[in-house]
Amino acid sequence: MKRRHFLKHALFTSAATLGAPAIGAKRRPHVVVVGGGFGGAMAAKYLRIYSHGQIDVTLIEKQKAFVSCPMSNLVLVGLKPLSYCTQQYDQLARRWGIRILNQRATKIQAATSRITLADTSEISYDRLIVSPGVDLQWDLIEGMDHPDAHDVVIDAWQNGADSARLRDQIQALRPGGVVAICIPLAPYRCPSAPYERASLIAWYLQKHKPGATVHVYDANQEITTEKELYQRFWQQHYKDILLYHPQNALVGVDIAQKKMHFEFEDAVADVLNIIPPMRAGRIAIDAGLATANEKWCEVDFLNFESVAKKNIHILGDSIQIAPLMPKSGHMAAQHGRTCAYAICHSLLNKKAAITPVYANTCFSFVAQTHAMHVASVHHYSQESKTMEPVKGAGGVSAAPSQDEVPLAFAWAEAIWADIFR
C-alpha cells in the first residue's frame, strides 16, 4: 500500500516537473542519488544539465535544507547567521526537474538495483550515486554512550543546526572559561576546518571573553595543513589564548565532569567540541562499499564507480582519496560533476572525449578580518589510473590577508549557486 502510494506520488511529481509522458514513451534512464551535500546535489543537477533532461534524477536527502559546512565556523562565532549557509532543495526541483524525496535511505539492494527508504518504500535505479558524507565513530570514544553525551559534547561537523548549538555554548562561556577542540587522526573531513575553528574561537574569546582560552588537542603529529601559516598567526595574535597540544588522541570522556581522557593526561573544559574519528557514511559501509580498511570506499576516478559493486558510484568524503586530494566540499562537488559527466556518457551510449581536470580551493578564516587558502589542481593519470596533483600547480597563501576575505565569500556563494541555481 505504501509502495503503491509512493509510486503514485512519484508519477505526479515527474508528470508535473519533468513533463514526462509516462505511458507509450520510451523509458528514460533513472539515476538515484543518496545524499544531497556538495557531492550528491552537484551530481543531481549536472546529470540533468549534461543529459539535457534525458535522464530522470531522484535525490534522496533526509535533511529538509542544505546547510553548508564550509563557512559554518563563522556561524560559531556570530559572524554569520545559519541562514547564510542554508540552501533549499526545492530549487533543484523547480529549476532542474529533480525529484526530491525528503527521506532517509536505509538500504542498498545492489543485486536487484533497488534502494529502500525509511518508510519501507523502494525505488529502482539504473545507476545509484551514494554521497553520504561521513559516519562519526563515537563508539571509539569511551563514555560517549552516556545518555547526556550529545547534549554536552557537540561536534558540529556534519549538521548545520549543531553549529548554532555550539555557538550558544561558546557565547554562554563563563569569564576565564575553557573551550576544547579534539581533532582525530587524518584522514578526516575538511583538513583545515579544525584549525580555522580554533582560530576563530580564539578571535571571539579575545574580543568577548577576557581570560578565556581555547585548547586544541590534536591526535596528529602536527597541524595537518597550512602549518606554518597557522603557527605564525597564532603566535602573533593568540599567544596566550590558543594553546595547541599535538599528539594527543582522545580515548575517553567523562560527561558528568566534562573531563577528557587522553593517552597520557586528563583535561577539563567548559565547552567540549569533540570531532571524532570518521569513516564512510553508514549506508556505504553497510552495503559493503568500504573496501579500504572497511573505512573508505575505493572508486574508479573516471566515473566514481565502486570497485566492489557495478552501477553504484560513490562521491565525496566517503571515498578512499587519491594522492593529496582533500576531503572537502569543493572536492566532493568536483566528484559530483565528474560522475554526472561519466554516467551521462554511459547511459546515453556515448564515449567521453576528455579525462577530468579540476581544482580545489579551501579558504580558512583566521580572524574576522583575515583569511587564507590552500589550492591544488588534479588531473587524471592514465598510467596510475588515479587523479594526481598537477606538478608545479597549487599552493598556499603567502600569509593570511584582508584581501582573501571577499574571495572566501565569493567562493562560497559561487559554489552554492553552482550546486543549487
Next chain:
Amino acid sequence: MRQWQKLGVSLIFFFQVNTGWSQSTQIESAQFLAGACISCHTLDKTKTSAIPSLAGMHSATILSDMLDYANGKRDGLLMPQIAKGYTREQMEMIANYFSSLDAL
C-alpha cells in the same frame, strides 16, 4: 484516483524494463572542463562578486590572462597557482566555452 493507481502499476513495469537508449544528446567536453571554474567564477552576472564571472567574456582575454598567470607575468592571490595546472589546449577550450555564453 483509480486511474492514477493503474498508471502507478504501469510505472513499476516501466522501471523494471532495462532497454538500451539511443539519444542524440551532445555532451560538451568544454562545458565539463570549464565546470571546475564555475565553482568560483559564478555564471550569475547579476550578483557582484569579488571573483569575476567569465560568462560572455572574450575568449582572447580569458586565454591571455590564463597564460600570463601560468607564466608568472601576472600576479594574483590564487590564479597563478590554478592556471599552472592547465595546458594551453585546455585553456583554449575553457576560454572558448565562456565566450560562447550569453552575458546574463
